[in-house]
Amino acid sequence: MKKIVITLFLISLIKVGWSQESEYLIQSDIPYYSESVRQADAYIRGRCVIDLYYPKDLKNFPTIVWFHGGGLTSGNKEIPSALKGKGVAIIGVNYRLYPKAKAPKYIEDAAAAVAWAFKHIEEYGGDPTLIFVSGHSAGGYLASMVGLDQHWLKKHHVEANDIAGLIPFSGHTITHFTVRKERGIKGTQPVVDELAPLYHVRPDAPPLLLITGDRELEMLGRYEENAYLMRMMQVAGHTQTKLYELDGYGHSMTEPAFPLLLREVKRIAALKKKL
Numbered sequence: 001m002k003k004i005v006i007t008l009f010l011i012s013l014i015k016v017g018w019s020q021e022s023e024y025l026i027q028s029d030i031p032y033y034s035e036s037v038r039q040a041d042a043y044i045r046g047r048c049v050i051d052l053y054y055p056k057d058l059k060n061f062p063t064i065v066w067f068h069g070g071g072l073t074s075g076n077k078e079i080p081s082a083l084k085g086k087g088v089a090i091i092g093v094n095y096r097l098y099p100k101a102k103a104p105k106y107i108e109d110a111a112a113a114v115a116w117a118f119k120h121i122e123e124y125g126g127d128p129t130l131i132f133v134s135g136h137s138a139g140g141y142l143a144s145m146v147g148l149d150q151h152w153l154k155k156h157h158v159e160a161n162d163i164a165g166l167i168p169f170s171g172h173t174i175t176h177f178t179v180r181k182e183r184g185i186k187g188t189q190p191v192v193d194e195l196a197p198l199y200h201v202r203p204d205a206p207p208l209l210l211i212t213g214d215r216e217l218e219m220l221g222r223y224e225e226n227a228y229l230m231r232m233m234q235v236a237g238h239t240q241t242k243l244y245e246l247d248g249y250g251h252s253m254t255e256p257a258f259p260l261l262l263r264e265v266k267r268i269a270a271l272k273k274k275l
Contacts, residue, residue: 140171
């Protein structure tokens with residue numbers, strides 16, 4: 001199994017070089033569920049919205065759907081500052097949280113938000129073939145679940161394989177610890193079932209870039225979970241899975257990971273343009 005270690009020195013040399021001269025606009029609190037669904041559920045109505053940040057003067061730009069972290073129990077939608085002004089749209093997603101919601105509601109919301117991007121980003125000038133899904137920690141888990149388990153997006157008549165790339169940051173690849181908590185299972189007891197990204201390894205998934213912090217500094221077992229997912233994706237025949245381990249960084253490893261995310265978006269976008 002190939003492991004890539006990104007050192008602090010190397011991170012300092014990474015230049016994305018993809019900023020674009022444009023005015024950027026933001027629209028806040030856009031609902032991603034239908035009006036009928038929203039009216040039937042007050043929590044969905046108040047919580048299930050997105051913020052859309054996009055370049056006003058560019059066309060056919062890529063879009064990054066970004067899920068915040070917080071253990072599925074806390075956090076709010078965000079547009080990471082490191083991704084601003086880079087010639088891409090960012091969709092910051094709010095999703096329902098435990099204990100007001102329980103599994104698989106979080107994943108249902110994540111899929112609905114991604115489906116919104118596929119169905120509406122062209123209205124703002126974006127390219128619907130260049131939608132990337134990412135997020136940190138719990139957000140990385142949601143990104144992986146939506147991209148690997150195809151049935152969540154199929155409910156919205158969207159194919160998971162149309163995602164241009166999956167780039168989870170320090171996401172669980174086993175069943176999330178909050179989901180296990182709902183079942184009375186302690187956080188140190190690993191579970192791999194249908195709510196684990198590992199359960200859905202397959203050769204035809206979108207390109208998958210896994211990024212974690214240093215294995216000695218990460219949240220318990222998080223690097224090893226991602227290393228196992230990489231290995232099993234490769235065994236299954238997936239040829240576009242990579243793993244970056246950020247040497248010297250713990251679970252809060254987003255700062256050095258954002259340039260890697262943008263570089264992967266640029267790489268895949270360039271490949272698609274050649275086709």
